[in-house]
Amino acid sequence: MKDLDLSELDLSTIGSWPSAVKAAVVVVMCLIVLGAGYFLHIQNKLDELERIQAQENSLKSEFEKKQAKAANLDAYKKQMKEMEESFGTMLRQLPSKTEVDDLLIDISQTGLGSGIEFELFKPQSERQIDFYAELPIQISMLGGYHQFGRFVSGVAALPRIVTLHNINLSSDKDGNLKMDVTAKTYRYLDEEELAAARAKNRKRKR
Structure with missing residues (x-):
């Protein structure tokens, strides 16, 4: 081997x-x-x-x-419900189309009740944003600091949402104070307006 x-x-x-x-x-x-x-x-x-x-x-x-x-599903459901209730509360603070005129009167009366004098109270064109419309109001008024303060507080206390923008204080040659401001109020769009807005957006995307 x-x-x-x-x-x-x-x-x-x-x-x-x-x-x-x-x-x-x-x-x-x-x-x-x-x-x-x-x-x-x-x-x-x-x-x-x-x-x-x-x-x-x-x-x-x-x-x-x-x-x-x-x-966490139950917590999510609870949170969603709270958000819906909060959204509903906010939505109720937006006037409908028929209530806007009354709201403009409320703003005007708030100014008069504060002792100020309106030089200009001019609603501008509406601007649609998502589910609501924004209505700017150009305002010029004469008065004193305390009167302007009461006006701002009164507007804030209104049951409807009104915001103040571009506030400008000035005085004339006689020492009178003038305040120029843009007040914005809002209203929710009805179903027909929402449908028209959606159709318009679809046309823009094409």
Whole structure:
């Protein structure tokens, strides 16, 4: 066996090879088969396992997020209800189209009740913004600091929303104080106006 020359081995006479040689050949063949099986089958399975594990982690993370949202669902519903109630309260502070004239009278009477004298009280053109319309009013009035203060406080106390912008105080040659201001009031759009606004926006996007 020690003097065996591998070059003398012939595959056609494999049956007559020494037992040790045949055993060695069997071992080598087994290793080749196992290696081929690993690379052709097991490696693919391992790659697939890694993909499944990564997918499992992703699904687990997504499940935990959804579970957290589900746990807070009641809190979200409560918060939504509070927001709807708050929005409804704010919306009720916006006059309808038919109430705007009354609101303009309220602003004018607030000024007269404060002791000021109107030089100009001129409503401007409406400007539609989303679900409401903005109505600016250009006002010029004469009076004193305390009278102007009472006017501003009275406007703030009105049940409808009125905001004051671009306030400018000046005095004439006789020392009389003049205040120029833009008052803005708002009203909500009715369904027909909202539909017309949506149609107009769709045309602009085309």
